[in-house]
Amino acid sequence: MDSLVMLLTVFVLAIFVGFEVITKVPPTLHTPLMSGSNAISGITIIGALVLAGAIGNSHLTQIMACVAVVFATINVVGGFLVTDRMLKMFKKKD
Amino acid sequence: MLSPNIVNISYLFAAVLFIIGLKGLAHPRTAVNGNRLAALGMIVAIVVTLLSGKFEWQYIIIGVVIGTVIGTITALKVKMTAMPEMVGLFNGFGGAASVLVAGSALVAAMQHIATGEASSQMKIATVASGIIGSVTFFGSYVAFGKLAEFLAVRWKLYTWQKIIKYGFSLLVIAGAAWFGVASIETSGLPLSIGLIASGLLIGLLLMSRKDRFPGMDIVKVLSGLVAVALGVLVVMNPENTMLFWVMVGAAGVLGVILTLSIGGADMPVVIALLNSYSGLAAAATGFVINNNVLIIAGSLVGASGVILTKIMCKAMNRSLTNVLFGTMGPTSDTPDADDVYAGKVKATSAEEIAMLFDGVRRVAIVPGYGMAVAQAQHAVRDLATQLEQRGIQVDYAIHPVAGRMPGHMNVLLAEANVEYDKLKEMDEINPTMEQVDIAIVIGANDVVNPVARTDPNSPIAGMPIIDVDKARTVIVIKRSLSPGFAGIPNPLFANDNTLMFFNDGKKAILDIISAIKES
Numbered sequence: 001m002d003s004l005v006m007l008l009t010v011f012v013l014a015i016f017v018g019f020e021v022i023t024k025v026p027p028t029l030h031t032p033l034m035s036g037s038n039a040i041s042g043i044t045i046i047g048a049l050v051l052a053g054a055i056g057n058s059h060l061t062q063i064m065a066c067v068a069v070v071f072a073t074i075n076v077v078g079g080f081l082v083t084d085r086m087l088k089m090f091k092k093k094d
Numbered sequence: 095m096l097s098p099n100i101v102n103i104s105y106l107f108a109a110v111l112f113i114i115g116l117k118g119l120a121h122p123r124t125a126v127n128g129n130r131l132a133a134l135g136m137i138v139a140i141v142v143t144l145l146s147g148k149f150e151w152q153y154i155i156i157g158v159v160i161g162t163v164i165g166t167i168t169a170l171k172v173k174m175t176a177m178p179e180m181v182g183l184f185n186g187f188g189g190a191a192s193v194l195v196a197g198s199a200l201v202a203a204m205q206h207i208a209t210g211e212a213s214s215q216m217k218i219a220t221v222a223s224g225i226i227g228s229v230t231f232f233g234s235y236v237a238f239g240k241l242a243e244f245l246a247v248r249w250k251l252y253t254w255q256k257i258i259k260y261g262f263s264l265l266v267i268a269g270a271a272w273f274g275v276a277s278i279e280t281s282g283l284p285l286s287i288g289l290i291a292s293g294l295l296i297g298l299l300l301m302s303r304k305d306r307f308p309g310m311d312i313v314k315v316l317s318g319l320v321a322v323a324l325g326v327l328v329v330m331n332p333e334n335t336m337l338f339w340v341m342v343g344a345a346g347v348l349g350v351i352l353t354l355s356i357g358g359a360d361m362p363v364v365i366a367l368l369n370s371y372s373g374l375a376a377a378a379t380g381f382v383i384n385n386n387v388l389i390i391a392g393s394l395v396g397a398s399g400v401i402l403t404k405i406m407c408k409a410m411n412r413s414l415t416n417v418l419f420g421t422m423g424p425t426s427d428t429p430d431a432d433d434v435y436a437g438k439v440k441a442t443s444a445e446e447i448a449m450l451f452d453g454v455r456r457v458a459i460v461p462g463y464g465m466a467v468a469q470a471q472h473a474v475r476d477l478a479t480q481l482e483q484r485g486i487q488v489d490y491a492i493h494p495v496a497g498r499m500p501g502h503m504n505v506l507l508a509e510a511n512v513e514y515d516k517l518k519e520m521d522e523i524n525p526t527m528e529q530v531d532i533a534i535v536i537g538a539n540d541v542v543n544p545v546a547r548t549d550p551n552s553p554i555a556g557m558p559i560i561d562v563d564k565a566r567t568v569i570v571i572k573r574s575l576s577p578g579f580a581g582i583p584n585p586l587f588a589n590d591n592t593l594m595f596f597n598d599g600k601k602a603i604l605d606i607i608s609a610i611k612e613s
Contacts, residue, residue: 004215007381007389014390017113018397024120027494028514030402030501033119034181034369036129037398040112041188041372043136043391046143047195047383051202052157053149058205061198066153068194071187073161074168079184080133081169086177087129089508090122 032086039079045072096145104142105387111135112391116398122514139387174509175466178499182237182365188372189230192379193342196223197335199382204333217332219381221325224338225345227375232296232349234368235262239300241361241498246305246354260301267297270343281336289336292343299350306355311419317347352418359540359579361498363406363417370399402500409494409520411546411556428552431583435575438588442595444602447569448609454531457481458523460491460560461503464537464572468599474536475510477603480610489516491523491533491560493541524561533565537599539578544586554580568592571602 025033051057051065096104112135118128144154172180200220203212239245244255251259270293274286324341331337356364373395380388407414451457459478465471478488490512496503504517527533535542538560546557562568563586570587574596577583586592595602 003384004213004381007215007384007386010386011377011381011389011393014109014393015397018116018394019401021113021116021394022398022401024117026120026122027405027492027501027519028504028517029119029122029125030405031177031181031499031505032125032129032501033116033398034365034402034500035177035184036119036132037116037395038181038184038188038369038372039136040116040132040391041185041369041376041395042191043139043388044188044191044195044376044379045136046139047199047379047385047388048157048191049140049143049149049154050147050383051195051198052153053151054202055148055150056206057198057202061202061205062150062153064194064198064201066157068191068198069154069157070161070164071194072191073158074165075184075187075191076136076165077162078165078169078180080129080136081166082172082177082180083129084126084133085169086174086505086508087122087126089505089511090514091126 029087029090032083032090035079035086036083039076039083042072042075042079045069045076048072095147096142098146101142101146102386104138105385108135108139108142109387109390111138112394116394174471174505175469176242177505178361178365178497178502179238179241181499182234182241182368184234185365185368185372186231186234186238189227189234189368189375192223192227192372192375193231195379196220196227196382197338197342200332200338201335204335212332214329216382216384217329219378220332220338221328221341223375223378223382224328224342225321225325226371226378228342228345229349229352230368230371230375232346233353233364233371234349236300236350236353237356237361237364237368240305240353240356245300246302248303263297263300266300266346267293269293270296273339277336281334285334285336285340288340289343292340292347296343296346296350299347299354302354305357310351310355314348314351314419317344317351321345321348356417357579359410359495360417362495362500362502363403363410363414365499366399366402366406367414368399370396370403373397373399406495406500409558411554411558428582431575431577434583434585435588439575440593442569442593444595444605444609445613447593447595447606448613450532450567450569451481451484451486451610454486456530456532457486457488458491458518458527458530458533458562458565459488460493460533460535460538460542460562461507462493462496462536462538462541463498463502464539464599466497466502466506466537468537470536470600470603471506471510473600473603473607475507475512477607477610478512478516480607489518489523491518491520491562493520493538493560496538496541520558520560527561527564530565531567533562533568535562535568535570535572536603537571539572539584540580540582542586543578543580543582543584545582545584553582562586563589563591566591569595571595571597571599573598
């Protein structure tokens with residue numbers, strides 16, 4: 001199978017999984033859902049890491065990718081931490 | 095070095111952790127662990143990537159360290175009331191990262207292979223990633239600026255606001271000018287002019303003190319068309335990387351102008367929409383670098399944003415097109431505020447309110463954006479505790495679009511230690527509203543306006559509202575009779591069973607608490 005077709009298959013199926021999973025999130029948790037899913041969209045970091053470190057790439061490419069690493073890391077680290085902070089507040093106090 | 099199979103299986107494992115993590119968000123009890131599982135998935139993906147080949151480490155380390163420091167500080171310092179701004183800004187970072195990854199992948203590919211060898215999948219995905227990512231970045235910046243109240247406003251700004259506003263605008267203009275001039279020789283005059291022009295347009299739009307101007311819709315359509323046309327050119331001539339950056343600039347103009355005209359009430363929709371764009375940009379980047387985990391994670395986020403956008407639109411009874419292109423405001427049929435209010439509004443005091451609570455069994459508190467502005471969530475909780483000590487049942491009625499982002503009120507009340515099972519959704523509390531003795535509305539307006547049910551010509555006609563007017567007594571805490579985002583008067587304030595307490599939200603609640611303690 002062509003790699004494009006493979007990737008498209010994964011894309012479409014993942015969208016359906018996303019709809020199934022996210023519909024079950026209650027409105028109370030919609031803000032943590034947004035910040036948490038935002039952290040997940042920071043997955044671009046792995047593309048950025050490879051390009052920033054690739055041997056033989058020009059400096060311009062590496063610097064651009066380095067800036068991408070910064071943005072994506074802020075997204076990942078900040079996103080998961082702030083979601084954790086919020087969700088802890090929702091935990092039932094005994 | 096790990097073999098490609100191990101790397102890909104680990105990516106699959108990471109994707110599974112993301113899905114299980116999001117599943118955990120289905121309940122507040124499991125949500126903390128869910129989020130941590132998703133974070134673990136991210137760590138797995140990053141570690142495996144770093145073990146997958148030989149790298150020059152300096153840029154990786156610089157980037158990760160700077161990002162970690164900024165991310166940690168922001169996440170730990172940000173106030174819960176400022177959460178919409180933060181999420182808005184972070185969406186933008188996701189978009190920017192996607193643009194830069196796609197851009198540098200394109201540049202790198204063109205250095206290593208002959209033009210003919212770049213696959214059409216890679217070229218088309220690069221274009222998609224560049225356009226969506228750029229719209230996300232600039233749109234999110236505008237959303238952030240509007241939420242932090244320094245973009246498109248007429249009033250005087252604080253110094254830090256001026257630094258961000260003008261600093262960012264000048265940075266965009268100067269960056270585009272420098273890059274444009276530096277590459278005249280390699281890429282030709284027309285493209286350089288295109289890049290400089292788009293940078294200038296973005297910078298000037300961002301400095302404007304108005305959020306609407308004539309010809310806006312034309313610029314929206316034009317910048318969209320130009321971005322797509324340039325995208326086609328990029329696919330045909332990928333070796334001319336300048337084309338890609340001009341396309342990113344045109345998409346940036348589109349992002350700015352799409353978000354600029356959107357008003358405060360519609361902010362929850364826009365943030366949810368940008369959230370989904372940031373996911374789609376990541377998925378597109380996955381197609382650029384042939385990576386499954388990017389595609390899976392990106393589509394999960396994209397789906398999440400789409401669902402939230404739909405919920406928000408439904409809660410306002412508006413279509414997405416109407417939010418993006420329409421306007422919301424008083425129409426010629428809107429009754430005059432003086433006619434609605436004249437002689438019928440009853441003002442009250444803290445002492446009078448304290449006496450009302452005698453012999454009461456059920457109270458519903460309806461918070462809105464005003465509660466966030468007044469930082470009144472802790473005071474509200476204290477009031478509820480006082481009432482509960484007197485044997486009164488207190489619930490919170492939360493409208494889906496109360497506040498500036500989905501779930502905003504819930505987070506604020508959770509911060510003030512309100513248990514989540516006391517936060518009732520609109521559909522849950524409305525049927526029992528007749529049994530509520532006192533409804534306290536704090537800082538909410540349009541979401542409790544009965545006109546939505548009664549007047550089919552009103553701008554908010556058909557919008558589901560919290561039916562506080564059906565409660566026996568309604569207390570509205572508000573600074574004045576000024577209208578909400580929809581710009582229309584609220585006949586609730588003039589009802590027989592409504593009492594107005596004109597005061598700052600926090601001060602009003604504190605006054606009521608001390609009056610209750612004295613009585």
